[in-house]
Amino acid sequence: MARFLAGRLLRAFITLFLVVTFAFVVLRLSGDPAQIIMGADAPHEAVAAFRQAWGLDKSLWEQYLGYVGSIFTGDLGRSMRDGRPAAALVAERIPATLALTIPALFLKLGLGIPAGIYAALHRNSAIDRVVMLVAVAGFTIPSFVLGLLLVLVFAVQLGWLPSGGQESWRHAILPVITLGIGGAAVLARFTRSAMLEVLGQPYIRTASAKGVPWRRVVSGHAAPNAAIPTVTIIGFMFGSLIAGAVVVESVFSWPGVGRLMVVAVANRDLAVVQCVLLLVSFTMVAANFTVDLLYGLIDPRLRTGAQGGH
Amino acid sequence: MNLVEISGLTVRFGAAPALRGIDIAVAPGEALGMVGESGCGKSVTWLAALGLLPGKARIEGSVTLQGQEILGAPAATLDRLRGGRVAMIFQDPSSSLNPVHRIGKQVTEALGLHRGLTSAAARAEAKRLFELVGIPDAQRRLDAYPHELSGGQNQRVMIAMALAGQPELLIADEPTTALDVTIQAQILDLLNELRREMGMALVLISHDLGVIAETCERVAVMYAGRIVEEAPVERLFAAPSHPYTRGLMAALPPIDGPRRPLAAIPGTVPEPSALPPGCAFAPRCALAREACSVAIPPDRLLGAGHRAACLVADDALVPA
């Protein structure tokens, strides 16, 4: 167990380090923050002063080492745009993002899993075909297209719901649906194939042969086994609670973490981008870690692990 | 009165017939062997009888349990019967047990369903069953998972689970095929002992005539979805009548005597979707006549409890 934890922590650390490095390289090589923030026609002296103030006049290596060093001491830097601590800027956006992603997560789980199970149990029926058609559509249509489509129908044509902004709960409905549909579609397909795989296993026939009623075969014998592969996808969905709304937040002008990052990238506001990326990769790594632990919980074969059947 | 009677049972998957009219009966306490090669329908017969085939299977005919029709019975009736009066165990014990449930729980589930036992009483009975089937350290093994046990031990768990409902009939579908030779012998001995002690009937499905010979009183030989020969076990080995039965016996390498090429049956089993007209074995049969390819040969009575579906069965009885 200790070995496993240590290995996992090391991998998580390396992942975070690579993300930070990658972001630095891409952002610093794709444009000069001083020029972008000060504007193209800013006086030369002003740009030079900005560079000096933010340490942009030093060599790239020095900037990189200084940056990584400060992250290690817990200092995530300040926004080049308004000088406030990047961590605070990001933190104040988190609730808005979660207000979209948490209801969307419930929508994904509540819609995707039952739809997948139902489709598997009624394989090749008309309902199975409809569910799978919707599921394919759900995850092939990009979320910005789906978002715009929903806006066009429910905001522009029917006028039932607002098209953007964050004034009331009604403003959240369209973005939540946009986010939830795609995930529900992925989950439905995954659950269906996991369920079909399990229903074909000999132990399902054993359960029927010992007189377990079909409903209990499905809930008590098939579902716990089908949950094992499905947990991976659900874990990924938890991991994207913070980062999964970048596109949707932009489409619906929702002031969350995603939109903050889009703006910060456009401005080459390095500290803010880094801070968002750190947060995002941290949640991903944490979700993955939880999934691994969950595997051990729901699959006894991984817990004790002696190879079965000699 | 027979315990189970199957008559005119046919099963088709789509256009391909899997069973083409099965008539067989099991008397109370009797051990019946069903032998044949893969795809002959020996397993399908009993899966169909218990309603365990997938929904796309088209089943016709009649299966009665002590006179009561069970083919197409309501789900609730079948659920009471399966694992209750009729239990079944399968070929690969390790994948026939649910990998995420403790084996004790899988046995107590059956005890709850068929004998209304719960919690402590069910656990005590499960432990007794484990001891009965020879699982060492039964108390502790109740909390083990299938992957922590060997294949042979898992088959014992399957047998314990099957006994939970105090069945009148146990159907064992290739119960030793996935096991090692020495373990196979242990499991067959166990099945024999349990049957004698509990007076239950046994249907042993196997591809191995040797396994059947040791365990059963009567044998039905199947080929391409039909029973081609049925006889008391001693009689079948002493006077095999259907050329297919004789071919199966000759194909088994002897363990003594001179070593010479085996008398292999030529050709292969026909595809269910492309069965020859008449006797399905005719194209591989050295004794086939023109008449064999005209109509499916009717059963011929060759002695007490001995029948063969072959036009030349009497001739075949004469040693070559």
Added chain:
Amino acid sequence: MSVPLLVARGLARRYSMKRGLFGAPTAVAAVEGLDLTLDQGRTLGLVGESGCGKSTTGRMVLGMEAPDAGSIAFAGQPMPRPGSAAWRALRARMQMVFQDPLGALDRRLTIGAQVAEPLVIHGIGTRADRPERVAALLADVGLRPDHAGRYPHELSGGQRQRAVLARALATSPELLVCDEPISALDVSIQAQVMNLLTEIQARLGLTMLFISHDLRAVRQVSHRVAVMYLGRIVEEGAPDAVLHDPAHPYAQALVSAIPGQQGVRRIRLQGDPPNPADRPQGCAFHPRCPLAGPVCRQAVPELKPRPGDGRLVACHVAQGEISPPMQRAA
């Protein structure tokens, strides 16, 4: 008069196996201290239960896996390292037939293309005479020329195993290792394949290692039989000698367990099949052995000729080194 084609001495192969998600790897000895001699033009039947290391032995004999200890000499030369040029050249002289013929064939290639493949790889013959050679090989294994144009899924199990055999024979190998070649086949087809193997072995003078769990099949095709238990050979001799008068207590149990014998008292072994990850001290069979004494728990018995008839057996009791305990119920 027998000339050894392959001699293996003191072979060992150990794997490291991880137990579960959080487990530390443990060493598993699949084969430990195994001596094996394959005589030219003869068939050795290697019999044992799952996990005894017989398949690992087959792969080491072919040089597909390098032993962790011990030596293998083929035709007097040491076995080259897997992957080396000398090893690749040797591949043409030794071939393998597996249990699952469908898995051994490429389902996207015709049978003819797959039988021709070894000829192409080893540069045997010219492009022009390959179709003729393929047709001859197919005829050798009892397939028709038109089978060359078929795909694996269009053949029956027995026909596929024939195709695998034709491919193995393409390079005219001297050594053929067959790992459970009939256990995936139906009874009537098993007989066909056994007949084919014995016929081809005799006609081509092949040296063959026939690996199986089925003692009847081993007797049918082999000139000698070796019984394996937990990574070692425990008894070796002529098939009828081993089957009718087994010397090792494990071989006795194995023989008595052959189904369908009339009037044979079955020796019922106690306990589970052995676990290579948990090898007992001394004789690996002692925890299940009805005859084991204190010596068996400490000293590993050596495979050597038994006084009297010279049967090769690795057992302190059979060798007369210790006397069996008073006849217990087996």
